[in-house]
Amino acid sequence: MNWLLVVIGAMVGAPARYLTDRAVQKRHDSVYPWGTFTVNVVGCLILGLVTGAVAAGAASSPMQLLVGAGLCGGLTTYSTFSYETLRLAEDGARFFAAANALGSVVAGLAAAFTGAALAQALWT
Helix, strand or coil, X not given: CHHHHHHHHHHHHHHHHHHHHHHHHHHCCCCCCHHHHHHHHHHHXXXXXXXXXXXXXXXXXXXXXXXXXXXXXXXXXXXXXXXXXXXXXXXXXXXXXXXXXXXXXXXXXXXXXHHHHHHHHHHC
């Protein structure tokens, strides 16, 4: 039954990724993939929060499957991040490619740590 929780979470996460990506990218007249950057960082924050909540005993393992694996798995996208970074480099926008690669990793890790710290502060 665990797989069903992941599927339900992904049914929310995947359309949220698409809609958020389009809405964010529409507001920016830039080659930088702000939409993908946004969904990935938000996904990292949510995953850090839910993982921290589970570690603090404030959320259950099924919640981690639903929100962590399902929602965040559907919301975030490593393949699009990789493709967009490669496309930027191939199109000669090497600065934006490097900024996307480095910025996404740093911001994603920072968001995950922030989410986990917030969960610890709230539920410990």
